[in-house]
Amino acid sequence: MDVTVGTFNLNNLFSRFNFLAEIDNVHPTGPDGALTSSYIFDDPKKVRIRTYKGKLVKGKDPEAQKVIAKRIRDMDLDVLAVQEVEDIDTLRFFVARHLGQTYPFLSLIEGNDPRLIDLAVLSKFPVGAVTSWQHAVHPDVPGERVFSRDLLEVQILDPRDSDQHLLTVFNNHLKSQFVDRDTDPEEGKRLADERRTRQAEIIARIVGARTRPDGRFIVLGDMNDTPDAPTLAGLAEPSSQLTLIQALVHPQETRPPKADDPPPPASGAWTHRFKESGQAAKYELFDQIWLSKSLATRHKSSHIDRRTRHGGDGSDHDPAWVVLDL
Template sequence: MQIKVGTFNLNNLFSRFNFAGAIDRPPSVSDGGITLTFDENSVQVRTFMGRLVKEKDPEDTVTIARRIVEALDVDVLGVQEVEHREILRQFNRDYLGGAYDEIALIEGNDPRLIDVGLLSRLPVGAITSYQTATHPAEPGKRVFGRDLVRIEILGPDHEPLLAVYNTHMKSHYVPFHMDPVAGAAEANERRRRQAEAIGAIIAATEGPDSRFVLLGDMNDPPASPFLAPMLAFAGGTLVNGLTEAQETRPAKPETPGQGPGPASVNWTHRFNPPGPEFPQYEQYDQIWLSPALAPHLAGAFIDRRTRHGGDGSDHDPAWVVLDL
């Protein structure tokens, strides 16, 4: 059988519900509708770094949904930056037309409540969260700022097909109050420790014949030395599934005077730094295949944005086609 497995950072898929309330019993409905009134003590406004946390723009939500349905059309989709399971369920129901039968999401560690999750047309088996994993350098602190999850994907007859590891690693963001050089070094070190933790987990869980995928928003290019520790285990070295990826459309040309644009098709994230520097193109969104799964790779794709800022997300989704 042929299956398609993808990854997409949905860029702050938050719900529109931003309050807390409680009722003692179900209200009586006689006129077809109800009105719930909350006093000021029952309203909870959520902020992050001084800004109100609001729902994702509806137009952007429609756009990412259209990309998933029309461009990707994958069987298994690992997603990042999703607030909770219910908003992912609603997104699948209201925007994807219920395209996916299985929805998996476990609340992680992020203070902004952005989690990693999965949508699947195929049956799902065991789901394991490694959010409590630590690193030897700081054994009292969780190493993953979000999570690493392992999800078993089953065939139509519920036989094991492969496992999907999904993660969202430390970003390059440095708070304004920190020294930029020291802050960047700290972020890189955190990412390296996360990669070492991922490598250790894979080594302890998977064997030479294991068929699995490691995907997600790695926040570093594939050749980064900070990611290297997660790529080798006792069963061999993971294979970059997107090396020969094809674009669904060419990249939008850069504005004159803003540089030559991407050097290759192998990018999913564009960052336009302030000042005279040219925009930077990197393949942050990655799909790594285990040595036992790599020979089954039949194709790889990246859905290219039509706007420099991104179409509904600042990341472009990617996917691979596997013949199993």
């Protein structure tokens, strides 16, 4: 049985609501189920506008939602780990509206990010235990949560026998490389790299403790750095507890990349493009899939859904996935 597992940063999948409010009485609806009355939220004790750093949190553009939904439908994966989703209701609404009954099993646990972007897993297969590691700490800073968002562990069950474990997915979204304008650039980069390094080390420690050397598991997500970066050494370097194999070395692209100068990497191993004003564009493999040794022997192919525009199609990340023979 071929099983497809992938990752996709949905780029701020927020709902179309940007406020919280209480309504004492809901007026009756019309015969077609539509509301016949309007509500004015003018009591500050009952209304809280959702903002971040002084800016109103707005829903993701409906057209952009349609684009990312089409990309998901076209990939038609069995299991998809996603990042940057506001909450479980937003995910349910998005899936119901755009993906129909494709993914009956959804998992999302609110994480640590102050921007309210969480990790989630969409699955065609039954889901078992779901574990959040958002409270994990690094021994160098025991009083602070190490994950900016979370490490979400999801057990995927065998659709042929839901009593049997098929594989475990560890979904990630590591510390961004973004540095606030009010922060010294060099110091900001040093702190971000340090945080990402600690996150990778704790991921390796948790995954090593939660799995067997011959187990079927995948570590994937938006790592916000390249697979060979020093910050990700905790994942890339084998240890007595854990060996991971990077699956996106020579992925197949769904379409040729858009022309650029200099051109994108010939290997096709990139999912993120960043162009600073006056500088050449950087193409990097931020979205990664790391396989356990057991799954690496069952790895048939790797794929990236290539964007049609430099800025991206609904997201500034391209989704990636693997085909496994299970």
